[in-house]
Structure formats: C-alpha cells, structure tokens
Amino acid sequence: MKKQPHYPAIAGTIFLCLRHTGFLSLFLLSVTVCAQQTTLVTGRILRASNGEPLVGASVIIKGSTRGTITDQFGRYQITINRPVELIGRFIGFQDMVQPALPKGNRSLTIDFRLVSNDMQLRDAIVSANRVDEYLQKVPVAASVISQRDLERRSTYNTLEALNNVPNLITDSWLSSQASFSIRGLSTVFDNVGFESTVALYIDDAYFSRSFAFNSTLMDIERVEVLRGPQGTLFGKNTVGGVVHVISEKPEFANNGQIELNYGNYNFFQARAKVNRELIRNKLAVRLTGAYTRRDGYINDKIPTIEAVNKTDFYGFRGSALYTPTPKTTITLRGYYGKDGDSENTFVYSSKPDNDPVGVAADKGLNTSQNVPNTFTRQQYGTVAKGEFKLGRNTLTSITAFNNSVDTYFGDNDVSSANVSLWGRTQQLQNISQELRIHSPRDEKFSYIGGLYFLNEQVGAIDTFSLQKDFLPVGEAILEKHVPNGELFTSEGYTTNSTIQSRSMAAFVSGSYELTKRLRLTAGLRFTTEQRRLSYWQQISNQFVNGQPLGLIDIYAVNVGEKSTPVERNADNNVLTYDLGLDYRFTPFMMGYAKYVRGFKGAGFNTSVTTDPDGTGLVFKPEFVNNYELGFKLKPSERTRFNTALFYTDYINKQELLDQGTRVRVANAAKTQGWGIETEFSGILKNFRVDVATGYLHLRYIDFPFGTDELGSPVNYAGNQLLKAPNITVSVAPEYTIPITDQFRVFVGMNINHTGKAFNDISNSALVARQAATIVNGRLSLAPRNGKWSVALWGKNLTNTLFIQHGWEYDWGNQIAWSRPRYMGVEVYLNFL
Missing domain, CATH: 2.40.170.20 (TonB-dependent receptor, beta-barrel domain)
Incomplete structure (x- = not known):
C-alpha cells in the first residue's frame, strides 16, 4: 500500500524554510494580492443632453465613504478590488448608478451620462473676484442668469436675459443697441464722449460704449450682473455695476x-x-x-x-x-x-x-x-x-x-x-x-x-x-x-x-x-x-x-x-x-x-x-x-x-x-x-x-x-x-x-x-x-x-x-x- 504524505509536517517544513530564508513576508503578500486583485476604474461624467463634461462631479462607491471628483475634462479614476456599484453625482442632475465588475480585469472604463434634475437648484457660478466661485460664497450683490434660465425663458437677446434682475431695467430705442440701468445708473449711446456707467464685458473683454455691445445671444454659458461699484477688480467705469x-x-x-x-x-x-x-x-x-x-x-x-x-x-x-x-x-x-x-x-x-x-x-x-x-x-x-x-x-x-x-x-x-x-x-x-x-x-x-x-x-x-x-x-x-x-x-x-x-x-x-x-x-x-x-x-x-x-x-x-x-x-x-x-x-x-x-x-x-x-x-x-x-x-x-x-x-x-x-x-x-x-x-x-x-x-x-x-x-x-x-x-x-x-x-x-x-x-x-x-x-x-x-x-x-x-x-x-x-x-x- 502506497504511503500517504504527512501534509502538516510538509507545511511546517515549508514555513520554517520560508521564515529562515526571509521569504515569508513576500509569500504572504503574494497570497493577499492574488486574493484581492486591484482594478483601476476610469471614465468621464458627461451631460446627457449634449455630451459636455461635468467638472467637479462626484463618483462614490455605493455603501462606502470612498470616492473622487472629476477634473476639468470631466475625467475620474478610482480603484476597486471587488464587484461594487458606482454612483455618479452632480448638483442639479439625477444620480446615476453603474455596476463595476472587475472579473479579473486590471482596468475598466465606465462613463456616466447624467440627466438634469429639476428637483434641485444648481450651484450658480460667478466670477465677481475674477475667479470662478459659488455664488453663495461670494460677498457681492450678484445675479447669475444661467444657460438653463436662458432656455426656459425663451431668451433671444441680452435685453430679455436681464428682465429678472432686481433694480435693473433695459431699453433699446435704436436697432440692436441696448441701454442698461443698474441701481439708477445707466449706459447710453447718445454721446461717444460719455463712457458707460455700467461696465460691459464679453468673455473678459471690456466695452466702454454700449453701442459696441452685441445684444444677440449665441453660445452663452451664463450672464453675470454685479450690482454696485466693482472698481477694484473690474476697473474702469463700474460705479453702477458690471454686466x-x-x-x-x-x-x-x-x-x-x-x-x-x-x-x-x-x-x-x-x-x-x-x-x-x-x-x-x-x-x-x-x-x-x-x-x-x-x-x-x-x-x-x-x-x-x-x-x-x-x-x-x-x-x-x-x-x-x-x-x-x-x-x-x-x-x-x-x-x-x-x-x-x-x-x-x-x-x-x-x-x-x-x-x-x-x-x-x-x-x-x-x-x-x-x-x-x-x-x-x-x-x-x-x-x-x-x-x-x-x-x-x-x-x-x-x-x-x-x-x-x-x-x-x-x-x-x-x-x-x-x-x-x-x-x-x-x-x-x-x-x-x-x-x-x-x-x-x-x-x-x-x-x-x-x-x-x-x-x-x-x-x-x-x-x-x-x-x-x-x-x-x-x-x-x-x-x-x-x-x-x-x-x-x-x-x-x-x-x-x-x-x-x-x-x-x-x-x-x-x-x-x-x-x-x-x-x-x-x-x-x-x-x-x-x-x-x-x-x-x-x-x-x-x-x-x-x-x-x-x-x-x-x-x-x-x-x-x-x-x-x-x-x-x-x-x-x-x-x-x-x-x-x-x-x-x-x-x-x-x-x-x-x-x-x-x-x-x-x-x-x-x-x-x-x-x-x-x-x-x-x-x-x-x-x-x-x-x-x-x-x-x-x-x-x-x-x-x-x-x-x-x-x-x-x-x-x-x-x-x-x-x-x-x-x-x-x-x-x-x-x-x-x-x-x-x-x-x-x-x-x-x-x-x-x-x-x-x-x-x-x-x-x-x-x-x-x-x-x-x-x-x-x-x-x-x-x-x-x-x-x-x-x-x-x-x-x-x-x-x-x-x-x-x-x-x-x-x-x-x-x-x-x-x-x-x-x-x-x-x-x-x-x-x-x-x-x-x-x-x-x-x-x-x-x-x-x-x-x-x-x-x-x-x-x-x-x-x-x-x-x-x-x-x-x-x-x-x-x-x-x-x-x-x-x-x-x-x-x-x-x-
């Protein structure tokens, strides 16, 4: 009859050998890595309507506190070592849940396309301090007309965009030439020697006269109205405010x-x-x-x-x-x-x-x-x-x-x-x-x-x-x-x-x-x-x-x-x-x-x-x-x-x-x-x-x-x-x-x-x-x-x-x- 090997004795011998040869820690690490292989998950969070990236959106592992946020291109990356569910989240949009199943893969690509959520107010962004910040954190009297507002209110020019701003009125008694008045201080186009009292900007470019300010809106992300003097950071002729x-x-x-x-x-x-x-x-x-x-x-x-x-x-x-x-x-x-x-x-x-x-x-x-x-x-x-x-x-x-x-x-x-x-x-x-x-x-x-x-x-x-x-x-x-x-x-x-x-x-x-x-x-x-x-x-x-x-x-x-x-x-x-x-x-x-x-x-x-x-x-x-x-x-x-x-x-x-x-x-x-x-x-x-x-x-x-x-x-x-x-x-x-x-x-x-x-x-x-x-x-x-x-x-x-x-x-x-x-x-x- 064939003699069976004595497994406990063999295991003990291997353990002693590894211990004395310095390989014990390496062996245990290898076993752990094989048991829990890490998978890198990458992808993007995009707006479902047009595929544009959402910057600062969150990706969270469901049931945990671990997560990450997207960069300026809407990209994220996170590591997992087991099957999980990932939650894509951005204020003003509905959460989206995606399964992440490693299945032996060392990398996965999972994109999120988020749909607008009408049940939440989106955080408005304003550049009152010449950098983008959340409106609620900036100590300035400001109004932000978002792209959503422009669409929902059928806005087709600058005058219509500003209708909902307090203490602001607009006129246009010559074709395509707008006049703005904020807190009783107005722009005019009747005298080229009289610069606007309200500073007008398009993409950081200053317009000193309202007759040169194009009133037809095209690809607009938002319109900011800063009320009151803004002369320190915006400079010229802002005693009334900034549009x-x-x-x-x-x-x-x-x-x-x-x-x-x-x-x-x-x-x-x-x-x-x-x-x-x-x-x-x-x-x-x-x-x-x-x-x-x-x-x-x-x-x-x-x-x-x-x-x-x-x-x-x-x-x-x-x-x-x-x-x-x-x-x-x-x-x-x-x-x-x-x-x-x-x-x-x-x-x-x-x-x-x-x-x-x-x-x-x-x-x-x-x-x-x-x-x-x-x-x-x-x-x-x-x-x-x-x-x-x-x-x-x-x-x-x-x-x-x-x-x-x-x-x-x-x-x-x-x-x-x-x-x-x-x-x-x-x-x-x-x-x-x-x-x-x-x-x-x-x-x-x-x-x-x-x-x-x-x-x-x-x-x-x-x-x-x-x-x-x-x-x-x-x-x-x-x-x-x-x-x-x-x-x-x-x-x-x-x-x-x-x-x-x-x-x-x-x-x-x-x-x-x-x-x-x-x-x-x-x-x-x-x-x-x-x-x-x-x-x-x-x-x-x-x-x-x-x-x-x-x-x-x-x-x-x-x-x-x-x-x-x-x-x-x-x-x-x-x-x-x-x-x-x-x-x-x-x-x-x-x-x-x-x-x-x-x-x-x-x-x-x-x-x-x-x-x-x-x-x-x-x-x-x-x-x-x-x-x-x-x-x-x-x-x-x-x-x-x-x-x-x-x-x-x-x-x-x-x-x-x-x-x-x-x-x-x-x-x-x-x-x-x-x-x-x-x-x-x-x-x-x-x-x-x-x-x-x-x-x-x-x-x-x-x-x-x-x-x-x-x-x-x-x-x-x-x-x-x-x-x-x-x-x-x-x-x-x-x-x-x-x-x-x-x-x-x-x-x-x-x-x-x-x-x-x-x-x-x-x-x-x-x-x-x-x-x-x-x-x-x-x-x-x-x-x-x-x-x-x-x-x-x-x-x-x-x-x-x-x-x-x-x-x-x-x-x-x-x-x-x-x-x-x-x-x-x-x-x-x-x-x-």
Missing part, C-alpha cells in the same frame, strides 16, 4: 445643437453650434452662428419706408481650447457680427398744448415719416486667454481687440412734416491687456493682483439738417419774421469728434480668515488715464441775396475747423479701494458688510454746441461712496435666498441731458439714495419659482442747472434720477409635468413689473416711462435626456405698451414704444 456675458468654452467632447424659431412679425431666428475634440484631452474647437430677422412693429404708411423697417442680423463666433500640459490652458475666441436694417420704435406725439408744425400726433403704433430709418453695424474682435498654474497660484493673461462701426440716418422729427433729418457714424476700436495672479480662494490668506492696460480710439460724425417745415418753429423761437423765409429749404451742421484714450491700472485684493467664520477683505486700485479730444463743428447756411437765413444758428455755431480742430485733454490719477467683512453663521448662511470707493473718469461733450470757444466740451469725473449689507442663505438644495441693502453717495455725478437737438453731460454736485434687493428661488416637487424684488430711492441733493425763462436759478434738487424706477418685481413660476417615463411637459411664466421711471433729469411726465407689467410664457415638450424640445412661447401676452424713451423737441415730442405682444414656436435638437 458680464460669458460664452461657452470648447469642451473635450463631440456635440452640437440646432435651434429654430418662428413667430409673428415675420420673426425668424436660427442658431447653431458644433463642438469637436481634435486632439484627445488637448485641443477642442467650437463654432457658433446666429441669424435673426424680424419686421418692425411700428407701421409706416409709406410702403418704401415700411419695407426697411425690420431687424436683420447675422453673426459667427469661433473658439479653441488648448491644454498642452495639465498646468496650462489657452483659450482663443473670435467673433463677427453684422446688422443690416433698422427696426423703428418712434412715433410723433406732438405737444399737449399745440402742434408746432401743424401735424396731429400719431395714433398708437402708426406713423408717417419722410425718410426711412436706416442702420448698419459691423463688429469683430478677438480674445486670447492663457491660464498657467504656478504651484498653487494661477497666472492669467487676457489680450483683447474689438472693433465696431455703425451708421444711422433717419427722420429726426419722426412726423409727416418735413422738419429735420439726423444721422451719425460712430466707431470704437480698442486693444487691452490684463495680467493677474491669484492664490486658491479657500486658503487662510488669499489674494489677487494684477496690471491692466487699455488703448482706445472712439470717433463720431453727426450730420443734422433743418428742412422747410421748420420755418414756423424757427420764427416762434426767434420771435420774429425771417426775411425771405418762404425760400428756405435746408440748413445744417456737421460735428466731428475723435477721442484717443489710454488707461493703465495696478490692483490688488486680499482676503484673510480672522477666525473660522469671520473673513476680512480689502482691495486697492490705482488708475491713470489720459484722454484727448479733437473736435470741430461746421454749419452750412442757405444764402438768399447774399445773406444767410441763419436758422441753424439756433442750434449750432462754427467751432474749429477740419484742419485745425479744437483739442481738449482729460486726465485722471485716482486711487480707489474697498473694505469688507463676511461672517459665516453656518455652512449655508453668510452675512457681509462692505464699503467701496469708486470713480468714473472725466469725459467729453461731443454733441452739437452753441459755444464757439468749446468751453463746455469737458465734464468732471464723478466719485461714489457705497455702503452695503448683504445676507445669503441656502438651507437646502431646493431653496436659496439672497438680499442686499445699500446706501450710495455721489459727488459730481455725470448725467446725460437730452434736450432735443442738444445732448450734453453735466455734473450733479451731490446725489444720494438707498435701495434694497432680494432674490429667492425655491423648488417643491415639480414646481419651481424665482422671485426678485428691488426698491430704489435715489434723488439729486444739489443739481444747479442754469436759469429759467424769467432768469431765476434752476436746481433739480429732489428730482428722481433718470431711469431709476422706485420698484422692480419679477416672478418666474414653472412647472414640470412628467407625462411618461421618457417625456415631460414644461409650463413656465415670467412676470415682470417695473415702476415709473423718468427719461430726463427734469422728471417730465410727458415722456416718462409709466409703470407696467409684462407677462411672458412658455410651453414645451422634451424627453428626459434633453436631446430635443418643441415649444410654444409668447412675449407680452397682455399686449401692454409703455414708453421706453422720449424726447421733447421744439417742433414736438417723440416717444419710443415698447414691443407689443409677439408669439412663436421653437424647435431645438442636441446631437452628438
């Missing part, structure tokens, strides 16, 4: 979208974008385009004039994202846009006590003008942004070039009488460079500092003429008969302005954690500016028997000559600063207090003048002291509440005086006021509501302004600031109805109420913007993955009309009406 449009960056993914809209007034809009990854995780490009066409809502009785009363725009944008190393990101952007025709908004309103030219006021939205309102604009520019990691710090370089040229010509009296014609060609060209470096924002001490340079040239040529029907108005003003006036046909003037501007600044802002809850922030900015104006104005008279009739002398005189223009300088060297404290009561509740000293540089009156020496061509800089208390609360993923209370004190506030044919800027010696803003967002099951309210009480305290007809001094003290409504209220309810597991219906409204606002410093009721409530709505059908959508939308459903803007002229008043009810259908498709 910053941020476009989508190229993503390391392949996707695209097509959107088509059609509505009444022959409205048609097509927008499309395509994103392509050319080199994996290295190079991606995005191309976008838009075309908008719409007939005007003011009806002109003359067919040839009515034929050009429309909006016609097309534009393109291209961008590239290059990441040669994990520490270097380079983004290049370029754009081109062209406006073709002008959509008229004006009608003649005569005067309440008489008809200066014997013409009755226009009725409703109907008019009869002498010449068509024509408008063309061409814009193009580039922005190059580089971000370089230097240890824990980041160096950012932004180089921008922008060019805009537009030409307008139209019937200046907007009546059937042949009284006056006016036209303007204006151009802006600038080159800017910014360098800044910042530390991580979550450190005990964080900082940001940098240098800024802007070189700019702005120019305008105004042409104006008085026509034959002006004669009775001129004789009434002169209080005398004009000899040979019956022979009068035309007199006019030409005004030419060129502004060379150079601005340089150095800035630094630091934040120090005094305690775990209390943080101190302080900032300084030194700005030096040099501006030079070249100005000349020439009148043209009609001569009868060798003598000029001289009617144009009422409004203009000769100032300088084309060969020897009048020159003026406006230089500023100013230190501005801010100081603030914020206290975190809980991780979800913050309060802050801040003080900001801001300024806006001196400028030029470039419109028509009756001063032959040009002594009033320069106006003084303005300064502001702003005090603010704020509170931010987000107790859950379904509720958010923010509020801010502020007090503002202005010295030499710059105000635009639009007095018929005379447009100039004057300084109000003292202006004060206060206001409050609140914003609330809440979700309950499938219902969401966003509510924003604003209240303003801003008054001129001392504003002497010449004398009246009796020679008595005029002071506008006590008057309300122009374009500063006392109240703004926005309510945007929406309801999502799941009709099957795969489809849902969305019903949303957008109700906006704006209180009475004045369009001039004298607070004339005749041309004031009356209080009005506008109701918009949207009904759409879409699958849960958001791949496509079909929607019906309506704007101003109650057909409420209000005066956007108004002017008082010697020959009669004119007003610009708001847009009446318009409706349409929208179809969009996301593709991969």
